[in-house]
Amino acid sequence: MATGNAQINDFVLKIATVNGSGSASANGLLMKALFRMGIPVTGKNLFPSNIQGLPTWYEIRASREGYNARVSRVDVMVAMNAQTYARDLAEVGEGGYLIYDSTWPRESQLQREGVHVLGIPLSGMVNANFESARVRTAAPIRTLMKNIAYVGALCALMQIDREIVRKLLEETFAAKPKLVEPNFKAVTLGYDYAREHFDCPLRVRAAPMDGTGGKILIEGNAAAALGCLYAGATVGAWYPITPSTSLMDAFENFCNKFRKDPETGENRFCIIQAEDELAAAGMVLGAGWAGARAFTPTSGPGISLMSEFIGFAYYTEIPAVFFDIQRVGPSTGMPTRTQQCDLMTAAYASHGDTRHPVLLPSDPKECFEMAVAAFDLAERLQTPVFVLSDLDIGMNEWMVDELEWDDSYRPDRGKVLTDEDLTRIDQFHRYLDVDGDGIPYRTLPGSHPKGSYFVRGSGHDQYGRYTEDADEYQQVVDRLRLKWQTAKTLVPDAVLRSARGHTDVGIIAFGSSHGATVEALDRLAAEGVDADYLRLRAFPFGKEVEKFLDQHRLVFVLEQNRDAQMRGLLMLELDADPDKLISILHYNGLPVPSDVIVESVTEHIRQGAVA
Amino acid sequence: MSYITKPKVKWSGRQTNELGLTLADYEGGLSTLCAGCGHDSITAALVKAFWELALKPEQVIKLSGIGCSSKTPAYFLSGAHGFNSVHGRMPSVATGAQAARRDLIAIGISGDGDSLSIGFGQFAHAVRRNLNVLYIIENNGVYGLTKGQFSASADPGSKTKKGLENRNQAIDPVTTAISLGGSFVARSFSGDKEQLVPLIKAGLRHPGCAVIDVISPCVTFNDHEGSTKSYAWTRQHLHAAIETDYVAPSTEIEVDYAEGEVSDVELHDGSVIRLKKLDQDFDPSSRAQVLGHLAAAHERQEILTGLLFLNEDLPSLHTIQGTSRKPLSRFAFDELNPGAAALKTLQEGMR
Ligand SMILES: Cc1ncc(C[n+]2csc(CCOP(=O)(O)OP(=O)(O)O)c2C)c(N)n1
Ligand code: SF4
Numbered sequence: 037m038a039t040g041n042a043q044i045n046d047f048v049l050k051i052a053t054v055n056g057s058g059s060a061s062a063n064g065l066l067m068k069a070l071f072r073m074g075i076p077v078t079g080k081n082l083f084p085s086n087i088q089g090l091p092t093w094y095e096i097r098a099s100r101e102g103y104n105a106r107v108s109r110v111d112v113m114v115a116m117n118a119q120t121y122a123r124d125l126a127e128v129g130e131g132g133y134l135i136y137d138s139t140w141p142r143e144s145q146l147q148r149e150g151v152h153v154l155g156i157p158l159s160g161m162v163n164a165n166f167e168s169a170r171v172r173t174a175a176p177i178r179t180l181m182k183n184i185a186y187v188g189a190l191c192a193l194m195q196i197d198r199e200i201v202r203k204l205l206e207e208t209f210a211a212k213p214k215l216v217e218p219n220f221k222a223v224t225l226g227y228d229y230a231r232e233h234f235d236c237p238l239r240v241r242a243a244p245m246d247g248t249g250g251k252i253l254i255e256g257n258a259a260a261a262l263g264c265l266y267a268g269a270t271v272g273a274w275y276p277i278t279p280s281t282s283l284m285d286a287f288e289n290f291c292n293k294f295r296k297d298p299e300t301g302e303n304r305f306c307i308i309q310a311e312d313e314l315a316a317a318g319m320v321l322g323a324g325w326a327g328a329r330a331f332t333p334t335s336g337p338g339i340s341l342m343s344e345f346i347g348f349a350y351y352t353e354i355p356a357v358f359f360d361i362q363r364v365g366p367s368t369g370m371p372t373r374t375q376q377c378d379l380m381t382a383a384y385a386s387h388g389d390t391r392h393p394v395l396l397p398s399d400p401k402e403c404f405e406m407a408v409a410a411f412d413l414a415e416r417l418q419t420p421v422f423v424l425s426d427l428d429i430g431m432n433e434w435m436v437d438e439l440e441w442d443d444s445y446r447p448d449r450g451k452v453l454t455d456e457d458l459t460r461i462d463q464f465h466r467y468l469d470v471d472g473d474g475i476p477y478r479t480l481p482g483s484h485p486k487g488s489y490f491v492r493g494s495g496h497d498q499y500g501r502y503t504e505d506a507d508e509y510q511q512v513v514d515r516l517r518l519k520w521q522t523a524k525t526l527v528p529d530a531v532l533r534s535a536r537g538h539t540d541v542g543i544i545a546f547g548s549s550h551g552a553t554v555e556a557l558d559r560l561a562a563e564g565v566d567a568d569y570l571r572l573r574a575f576p577f578g579k580e581v582e583k584f585l586d587q588h589r590l591v592f593v594l595e596q597n598r599d600a601q602m603r604g605l606l607m608l609e610l611d612a613d614p615d616k617l618i619s620i621l622h623y624n625g626l627p628v629p630s631d632v633i634v635e636s637v638t639e640h641i642r643q644g645a646v647a
Numbered sequence: 648m649s650y651i652t653k654p655k656v657k658w659s660g661r662q663t664n665e666l667g668l669t670l671a672d673y674e675g676g677l678s679t680l681c682a683g684c685g686h687d688s689i690t691a692a693l694v695k696a697f698w699e700l701a702l703k704p705e706q707v708i709k710l711s712g713i714g715c716s717s718k719t720p721a722y723f724l725s726g727a728h729g730f731n732s733v734h735g736r737m738p739s740v741a742t743g744a745q746a747a748r749r750d751l752i753a754i755g756i757s758g759d760g761d762s763l764s765i766g767f768g769q770f771a772h773a774v775r776r777n778l779n780v781l782y783i784i785e786n787n788g789v790y791g792l793t794k795g796q797f798s799a800s801a802d803p804g805s806k807t808k809k810g811l812e813n814r815n816q817a818i819d820p821v822t823t824a825i826s827l828g829g830s831f832v833a834r835s836f837s838g839d840k841e842q843l844v845p846l847i848k849a850g851l852r853h854p855g856c857a858v859i860d861v862i863s864p865c866v867t868f869n870d871h872e873g874s875t876k877s878y879a880w881t882r883q884h885l886h887a888a889i890e891t892d893y894v895a896p897s898t899e900i901e902v903d904y905a906e907g908e909v910s911d912v913e914l915h916d917g918s919v920i921r922l923k924k925l926d927q928d929f930d931p932s933s934r935a936q937v938l939g940h941l942a943a944a945h946e947r948q949e950i951l952t953g954l955l956f957l958n959e960d961l962p963s964l965h966t967i968q969g970t971s972r973k974p975l976s977r978f979a980f981d982e983l984n985p986g987a988a989a990l991k992t993l994q995e996g997m998r
Contacts, residue, residue, distance in 0.1 A: 072998070252997035266990070268983040270975040271746045273739075294985040302971035304978055306746040311772040315739035318732065318769070322743025325730060326708070326751070327976035330743060344733050438994055441987040447980055480976070481728035481744070482751050485705045490721060490729040502721075 043240045045075045045100040045247075047111040049190070052124045053183070054117050056088030061208070062183035063094040064433075066190060068253065069200045070098055071435065076247045078104040078551075080432050080627060085278070085372045091120045102247060104399075104434060105552035106627040111240045112194065114186050116158075121146060125153075133238055135189065137182070139163075154234055156189050158182045161225045166218065181222040188226025195237040197244070198227060252438050256429035257333070259400035260359060261286035262439065263407025264331055265294060268447050269357070271330035272307045273319035275338060278371045279427040280361040283333035313338035317345035317356075324355045325491060327480040329411045329447070331357035336365045336378045339385060346420050347386025348493045350516070353467070353476065355414035355421075355450070358382075359407075362426040364625045373625030374427035376547055376596040382422040383575050383605060389513065393523050394422040394575040398550035399429060401436040402573075408445075409528060415450040417523055418478060426596075428548040428627045451477045458484035466500035467512055474519030520576060527574035530581050533557070535566035542588035543637070546572040546602065549594050549628050556633035563634075565641060567592070572602070577609055585612050590644075592637055594620040596628055665701040673698045675722040680715055685837035685863030685878075686785050690722045692840050693754075693783075696847035697724060700895070707752045708744055712737040712766060714792045716758035716785035716863070735766025738773035741780050742964070747976040749965055752851060753779065759786040763799040763818045770820070774827045774856050777963045781850040782858045784820050785837070787865035788876035795868030806873030820860040821955060822941050825934055830961040831857035833891070833954045836881055837864070846954060848893035849920045855963045862950065886944060888929045889953035892921040912959055922954060931957050 049066070053059035067079040075098045084090035097107055115124040115136045122145075128134050130150045136142065138155025146153045162181045191198040202220055209215040230236055261283050264272070274284045288307055295304040310316035316332045323330035334342070339360055349356050362378045364370035382394045393413055395406040406423050414421040451471075458464060458479065466489045467476045476498075479487030489500045497508040498515070535557075545553040550571055557569055570584045585591060585606070593603045600619040606612045620636040622628040661669045673694045678687050697707070704726030711717035713734035720729045732740045741755045755773075762770040762784050773782060788801040795807060799818045806812050824832045831853045835843045843861065850857030862881050864870050870877045875884075894900055896917035912920045922931060930936050937956045944951040964970075971978075 248998075252994050254994075254997050262990070262993075266984055268978075268980050270978065270983065271743060273743065273746075294989065295983065297971060300971070301969070303969045304971050304975065304983060306965075306968050306970045306975060308742065308746065308776075308968070310739065311768050314736060315742075315769055315772065318736045318739025319743035319746065321732075322710075322730070322740035322745075323747040323976075324743070325740075326744040326747035328743075328747035330747070345736070348733055439990060441990045443987045445984075479728075481708045482705060482748055485703075485726040488705060488726050488728050490731060492729075492731040493733060494731070 041239070043111065044243050045098050045245060047098050047240045048107050048109055049096045049098070049112045049114070049194070050110045050127070051094045051114040051186075052117045052120050053092055053094070055084055055086055055090045055092040057116075057183070058180045059094070059116065059183045062187050063096070065184075065187055065201060065204055066196065067096050067433065068204055069196050070096065070242055071248050071253055072200045072204070073197055073242055074245045074248050075242055076100070076102040076104070076435055078432070078434055080106055080428070082626065083372050085370065091117050098242065100245065100247065103551065103555040103630070105555050106629045108629045108631055112238070114190070116183075116186070118142075125151065131239070133240065135186065135193070154193070156186070156226065156229055158185045158226065161185060161229060162222060165221065165225060181218070184219050184222035185226035188223035189230040190226075191223065192227045192230035192236045193234060193238050194241045196242050198223065248435065250438055251435050253433045253435055254400045255282065255431060255433050256397070256400040256403040256425050257283035257361065257431060258286040259439065260333075260403040260407045260423065260425065260430075261290055263404040265290045266441060267329060267408040267411040269329040269331050269411060270305050271319070271323035271328045272305070273310050273316040273323075273330070273332050274334065275310050275313045275316050277335045277338050279363055279431045280333040280335050280338075280359060282431060283359055283361065313341040314345065317342035320356045321345055321349050321354050324414070325481070329357075329415070331359065331411075333359040333361065335361050335363050336381065337368070339378060339381055343386045346392070347388055347390045349420045350386065350390045350392065351388070351493055352491045353418040353478070354491070355418055357410045357414050357421050357423065359423045359425065361430040362424065370625045372427070374548065374596065374627055375623055375625060376424075376426055376549070377601070377623070378424065379595075379597070379601040379605065382424055391520055391576070392420050392422055393417065393527055394424050395528065396424055396546045396573050396575070397429065398547050398571065399436050400434045401439060403429060404439050406528070412448040413526060416448050416526060417475060417519060418450060419519070424547065426548050451475055453477050453479050453483070453487060455484045458486045464489070465498060467496065467498045467515070469498070469515050469518070473522045474515050474517075475522060524576045524578055527576065527578065529578055530573055530584070531571045532580065532584065533569040533571070535568050536561065537566050539566040539568055540589040541565070541567040541641075542584060542591040543567050543569045543594060543633070544572060544584070544591055544602070544606075545569070545594040549596060552628045552630040552633060553594060555630035556637070559630060559634050560637055563638065565637060567637070575605065577606070581606070582610055585610060585616070589616060590618060591616055592618045592620050592640070594622075594628070594633060596622050598623045664698055666703065668698065668701070670694060670698050672726070673704065673724055675720070675725040678719075678722045680718065681867045683866040684715065685787060685861075685865070686716050686719050687722070688837040688840070689783065689785055689843070689861055689863055690719050692843040692847060693723045695840070696844050696851065699844070700848055700851060702752060702851075707754060708748070709754050709756065710737050710741045710744065711756040712758070712761040714758035714761045714790070715865075716791070717756060717761055719756050719785070735761050735764070736769055737761070738766065738769040738778065738780075738782070742773065742776070742778050745779055745964065746970070748974045749779065749970065749972075750974045754781045754783070754851070756783050756785065758791070758798075759784060759788060759800040759820070760790040760798040763820060767799070767818070771823070771827055774824050774829045774858060776967070777830050777855040777961050779854055779963050779965065780856055781847065781853075782856055784858070784860045785863040786820065786860050786876070787863050787869055788874065789865050789869040791865045791868060802875040805875045806871075808868055808871050810873070819941075820858065822938060824858040825938060825956045828961070829858055829956065830855040830958045831954070832956040833857070833859045834862070834950070834952045835859060836862045836885055836952060838878065838882065839885070839952070842887065842891070842952060845891045845893045849891055849954065852893065852914050852916060852918050854915050855961055881950065884948055884950045886949040886951055887953050888926045888940065888951045888955060889931060890923040890925060891954040892923070894919040894921055912957060914959065920954070920957070922957075925953075931955060
């Protein structure tokens with residue numbers, strides 16, 4: 037079986053299971069074992085919007101090169117769901133493997149030229165070796181053990197280090213050490229069976245390397261939650277919605293760990309599960325106005341509901357941080373699939389002339405960093421700030437450089453007048469542009485009586501007084517536009533990656549498309565197509581974006597939505613020439629693979645060359 | 648929220664409170680509501696209550712939604728921070744503000760349109776969470792600001808100025824708040840300052856959500872014959888079930904009522920709410936009884952007023968949340984940030 041060239045540390049291992057069957061821990065175990073062997077990995081959950089019963093997949097990509105994008109190819113498929121056998125088999129690449137539970141033999145059904153089908157009687161082995169007792173878990177113990185048993189089989193077949201698996205089990209069950217042995221027994225069952233019946237290892241396999249030093253595995257939502265914790269956010273309000281829920285769950289866990297008064301047990305945080313997103317937004321505004329760093333995690337439908345408040349915060353100049361973990365729209369769309377489809381909504385949320393800074397993290401590490409940046413920006417600019425993540429980043433484990441924290445960091449609270457300032461100054465005017473940067477001074481409730489003012493969404497003049505005067509109104513909204521110019525200088529810059537040689541072809545991408553873009557650029561370069569790459573990290577766009585557009589004849593704009601929202605934004609905000617902006621769009625709900633980019637670019641260039 | 652700045656004239660001989668402040672120090676801008684609007688009388692009662700309690704204006708935050716009623720925070724306590732939010736959503740803003748600054752006294756002003764239609768959910772949840780806020784509903788049975796449409800509190804059978812009859816059932820904020828497990832629920836009338844001022848004082852001191860539904864006639868759109876929220880109708884149908892007095896902690900409690908009729912409820916800050924039953928069998932601590940009384944009064948077309956329900960033991964939002972007594976936005980950054988070393992350790996588990 038170990039025929040042909042060995043394919044080492046460069047494979048896609050996909051596991052097809054049934055939602056709710058407890059396979060998540062087995063899959064996590066596999067991924068972590070590879071990581072500990074020093075192999076760069078990423079894991080992607082492709083799950084249904086359903087708690088139990090529907091097909092679900094987990095894709096692990098191991099990449100010597102450190103590429104983390106999704107690949108359309110599958111090298112080893114563990115097909116645990118009879119319902120999807122046909123489709124799973126079809127996905128396996130030439131020379132690949134399909135492993136299935138042969139307790140119920142399906143040889144006749146599972147046949148495809150060029151694919152090796154390996155039957156392992158997982159259920160049979162587990163049933164013979166374990167009582168059918170229910171442990172306190174969601175799925176029956178036999179089902180769980182069946183999953184652990186395929187981990188064992190893969191250890192033998194793909195040379196995944198069984199000792200590391202054992203160690204991981206010990207760590208997982210540190211609090212319930214009694215569970216280690218039965219789990220390891222299941223691993224051994226699978227392992228022994230594979231050793232006995234197949235020619236181990238397979239052509240596709242793992243080998244120890246040192247590609248994960250200084251790295252961690254973390255989900256974007258957990259990293260964003262850590263960012264909120266480290267930024268000093270104390271108030272979080274939310275209404276449950278996939279895929280943002282795990283952000284607040286993680287924040288709560290971190291707060292319980294780090295934010296309880298050691299003596300009194302009192303919470304130095306307040307997390308409120310609101311009655312809906314409207315209320316969550318109101319709570320964030322109330323807390324921001326009162327001087328706390330406050331945020332809400334949500335997704336597209338939540339942003340729709342929050343829009344009235346978002347415009348209110350824009351006009352009344354209240355700092356607020358909104359995490360939009362994007363999922364597929366419109367409407368409920370596919371709530372457990374990924375897209376970059378709320379770009380326009382976030383940029384211009386609400387009625388009237390509104391604009392909001394939007395940060396675009398491309399991996400969990402940036403979720404952490406940009407969460408902190410978002411609070412600083414929101415307070416510095418006194419405005420709502422969006423962190424636009426997505427399901428792919430938010431709910432999947434990514435391998436990233438270890439998160440770093442500089443203890444000398446101090447939050448940028450922006451222009452807040454203290455009691456001392458207020459006693460010193462003659463009069464306080466809430467909306468006056470004292471410094472010429474469009475950002476006025478604010479005061480916090482409970483401060484010196486001189487600082488009191490009225491927050492109002494209705495027309496107000498630069499002193500904060502009610503007005504319906506045409507000129508006074510216009511003066512305020514014009515200053516808000518000036519503030520927007522200042523915002524351009526404060527948001528994170530786009531990152532340029534130049535091609536080796538000179539080229540007039542550029543690629544623009546952002547967010548979770550970054551990994552696929554990097555991989556595509558390498559592949560294109562190998563085929564002789566050089567392109568410069570600008571990774572956008574924020575809206576509004578800085579000067580460097582304008583420059584990039586100017587310097588390239590052809591700019592591919594890669595985004596994960598149907599209507600080319602980023603391209604639209606570039607045209608709208610920078611007056612970019614539509615003819616030079618070529619869209620690469622991917623919006624089927626699955627993370628974008630590098631093939632899409634490579635194919636689009638080569639196709640376009642080929643056509644151009646022909647014409 | 649239009650207003651005209653009031654000239655601050657000080658002359659000697661004006662009465663001052665413990666802080667040396669006069670009533671004028673508790674006023675805001677000049678009202679631009681219609682002359683005779685009930686809302687202005689409520690404003691006056693608020694000014695009086697704050698002055699009598701001798702609260703520092705800057706200790707107070709005043710929040711509202713949208714509507715004529717929601718404009719009123721501009722007309723009192725110009726020394727307090729104000730927040731005129733969006734229609735029906737004052738409670739969530741107050742919740743966030745309280746989460747950040749529990750040391751500030753929060754007063755929320757809303758209308759029947761604001762709280763019982765677009766904001767019904769937020770009203771209910773503020774009550775349910777027992778948010779520490781004095782929540783006043785200025786109830787006139789109509790949308791004043793959008794010119795006279797029926798609100799959800801309009802009684803069935805009542806008529807608009809043009810003679811249109813309301814066929815829908817009414818939502819009564821008082822029964823709603825009591826049913827939702829409110830901890831302090833009262834009703835009053837804008838024209839009854841005697842009753843309203845002590846209710847406001849008690850509500851401000853109550854450590855939870857104090858809902859006061861104040862019938863507040865709209866002279867422009869709902870003060871005609873056929874309206875059940877007009878001055879005339881309200882005056883005729885008012886029925887005080889209980890008399891409320893607020894006794895400050897420093898004031899000695901003198902018993903001048905006959906035993907058995909009076910109950911003193913001590914609040915956490917040492918102040919006392921003294922309740923004198925006017926209806927012999929009225930017990931403001933029994934939810935079931937109070938709801939029964941309200942239903943019976945409703946059938947008699949009586950508007951029951953006073954502090955109708957009180958439960959001092961209900962935990963408030965902060966108790967439930969376990970939030971620190973020190974206001975969250977007062978923590979120094981070092982007290983909130985776990986630091987680089989902790990981040991390093993934490994990440995050991997991510998390998
Ligand atoms: C989202 C939204 N919808 C509608 C309105 C229009 N609106 C302004 S005030 C109001 C009704 C106010 O009625 P109420 O709360 O009873 O206050 P009143 O004016 O009677 O004191 C309405 C519908 C609005 N401001 N916002
Ligand atoms: S319209 Fe009615 S509620 Fe509004 S100010 Fe005039 S009287 Fe008051």
